Amino acid sequence: MANLGSTNKANKLSGKVAIVGVADTEVGVLPDRTPMELCVEAALKAIGDAGLKKSDIDGILTCNSMVQPLMYHAEAMAEYLQIFPRYCMAVGAGGGTTFTAIHHAASAIATGMADVIVISMADTMRSGLSREQALKVQASTGHPEFEQPYGPTVPAYYALIAQAHMAEFGTTQEQLAAIAVSTRQHAALNPAAQMRDLITVEDVLASRMIADPLHLLDCSLVSDGGSAIVMCSAERAADLPHDPVYILGAGEGHSHEHISAARSLTTSAAKEAGERAYNMSGLKPSDMDFAQLYDCFTPTVLVELEDLGFCAKGEGGAFVDSGALAPGGSLPVNTHGGLLSHSHPGNPGSMFALTESVWQLRHTAGERQIPNARHGLVHAQGGIMSSHTALVLSREVS
Amino acid sequence: MNAPEIAKILPPDTLLSRPFWEGCRQQELRLQHCADCHQFQFYPRIVCSHCDGSDLSWRKVTGKGRVASFTIVRRGISRAYEAPYIVALIDLDEGPRMMSSVVGTEPETVTIGDIVEVQFNQWGEDYLMPVFQKLEQI
Numbered sequence: 143m144a145n146l147g148s149t150n151k152a153n154k155l156s157g158k159v160a161i162v163g164v165a166d167t168e169v170g171v172l173p174d175r176t177p178m179e180l181c182v183e184a185a186l187k188a189i190g191d192a193g194l195k196k197s198d199i200d201g202i203l204t205c206n207s208m209v210q211p212l213m214y215h216a217e218a219m220a221e222y223l224q225i226f227p228r229y230c231m232a233v234g235a236g237g238g239t240t241f242t243a244i245h246h247a248a249s250a251i252a253t254g255m256a257d258v259i260v261i262s263m264a265d266t267m268r269s270g271l272s273r274e275q276a277l278k279v280q281a282s283t284g285h286p287e288f289e290q291p292y293g294p295t296v297p298a299y300y301a302l303i304a305q306a307h308m309a310e311f312g313t314t315q316e317q318l319a320a321i322a323v324s325t326r327q328h329a330a331l332n333p334a335a336q337m338r339d340l341i342t343v344e345d346v347l348a349s350r351m352i353a354d355p356l357h358l359l360d361c362s363l364v365s366d367g368g369s370a371i372v373m374c375s376a377e378r379a380a381d382l383p384h385d386p387v388y389i390l391g392a393g394e395g396h397s398h399e400h401i402s403a404a405r406s407l408t409t410s411a412a413k414e415a416g417e418r419a420y421n422m423s424g425l426k427p428s429d430m431d432f433a434q435l436y437d438c439f440t441p442t443v444l445v446e447l448e449d450l451g452f453c454a455k456g457e458g459g460a461f462v463d464s465g466a467l468a469p470g471g472s473l474p475v476n477t478h479g480g481l482l483s484h485s486h487p488g489n490p491g492s493m494f495a496l497t498e499s500v501w502q503l504r505h506t507a508g509e510r511q512i513p514n515a516r517h518g519l520v521h522a523q524g525g526i527m528s529s530h531t532a533l534v535l536s537r538e539v540s
Numbered sequence: 541m542n543a544p545e546i547a548k549i550l551p552p553d554t555l556l557s558r559p560f561w562e563g564c565r566q567q568e569l570r571l572q573h574c575a576d577c578h579q580f581q582f583y584p585r586i587v588c589s590h591c592d593g594s595d596l597s598w599r600k601v602t603g604k605g606r607v608a609s610f611t612i613v614r615r616g617i618s619r620a621y622e623a624p625y626i627v628a629l630i631d632l633d634e635g636p637r638m639m640s641s642v643v644g645t646e647p648e649t650v651t652i653g654d655i656v657e658v659q660f661n662q663w664g665e666d667y668l669m670p671v672f673q674k675l676e677q678i
Contacts, residue, residue, distance in 0.1 A: 295615065
């Protein structure tokens with residue numbers, strides 16, 4: 143029986159830490175920028191947004207860049223910025239890196255390892271990868287001995303999950319396509335998104351098949367860009383300019399690395415991650431005003447909707463059909479446009495879901511603002527539905 | 541530099557799994573079997589993933605299984621992999637699941653649940669890879 147964590151009253155983390163500064167760089171195609179430049183730019187903007195100075199920062203978390211890999215990435219950024227932190231680490235968990243890093247940063251602040259942490263991530267997967275690097279990235283996900291030789295591509299791994307869900311629950315390609323469509327509707331409201339032209343289910347189904355049943359428009363973008371946040375204690379946050387966004391719940395779940403060794407193809411460790419985060423927060427799925435769910439491919443959203451408790455297992459397709467995910471729906475999903483339509487620069491991808499969540503909870507999201515948003519769930523996963531972190535964020539401290 | 545792109549990806553050589561690849565060269569699929577809990581496991585490990593036992597030995601298995609899931613890759617990973625080709629997860633009759641391919645049939649005719657049997661295809665100069673073909677449904 144999995145340990146699903148303590149409830150709100152017993153834990154030391156819920157409501158103790160807040161996000162006080164956020165910033166994204168421009169995203170899309172940025173051929174003249176290096177990952178480090180974008181990482182530094184995002185960090186400086188987020189520190190400024192928090193109303194803080196570089197000298198206030200004593201903790202740095204980054205993720206490595208695939209385009210410009212560095213042995214000591216976080217230290218290199220600290221050096222570039224001439225910050226001399228007492229807490230400094232580059233985290234690596236693929237797409238799950240982002241919120242795993244936030245979970246660690248929150249713990250570090252709660253335990254006194256650092257007072258003010260900047261988390262900055264950037265990469266230039268669109269413009270910066272050589273062909274050899276691109277092939278290496280494609281091939282590096284699978285088991286080197288027992289998966290990679292068969293030539294699985296990244297879409298192929300996720301297609302295995304989609305096919306299994308379709309066979310087990312009768313999910314359709316149209317339902318997967320509808321996720322791409324509603325995500326694009328959100329992106330159309332976001333001037334920063336890379337792809338903003340509305341698409342239809344027919345457009346998705348007519349786009350090139352990449353790995354059955356995934357069409358091109360079921361797949362996320364490849365982008366350049368960076369994003370950063372600043373975190374500190376809830377007490378300190380009260381003195382800073384913006385409404386703090388509190389971390390009420392955080393939970394992780396890790397079930398496998400290789401898809402051939404997954405416990406299940408259709409139920410992921412997002413289930414444990416979500417239950418742990420909800421338990422810590424004292425809130426439940428129906429309390430969430432929005433959800434930002436990892437959408438490298440459309441089927442991940444379907445599985446995550448189920449595993450994170452927004453609908454029953456197997457009913458993800460029907461939930462999508464209800465229109466819940468779209469702007470104005472009962473559970474707007476990926477309100478910035480997600481990895482499918484906003485941007486996907488690789489490991490930093492979910493940072494943009496986080497900065498968007500902060501803007502939604504500050505009530506500064508402009509045309510795409512969800513009225514009176516109080517609580518939101520953000521989720522990211524890395525590997526092939528392997529490594530999951532869910533966070534419950536709120537504009538209220540308890 | 542084109543060489544890495546036109547060659548198929550080969551498994552790295554490890555002492556632990558050498559009996560597996562040697563079995564493939566002899567046209568037999570071998571799995572590790574645990575003397576303590578009598579279960580099979582894949583991929584090979586230094587301990588039994590079911591009971592943590594370490595008394596593991598290699599056994600020839602039937603090579604029969606079912607397609608647990610599959611996809612038709614339309615855009616191959618490199619020029620060495622001519623699309624369309626199938627990447628599949630096979631549930632072996634002995635229990636373990638492995639990634640493989642289904643060959644010898646039009647990709648569109650494969651479905652989840654298909655009964656399949658192993659065969660061995662040449663992979664580079666030194667390796668035979670286990671792949672699967674559909675068996676006539678009874």
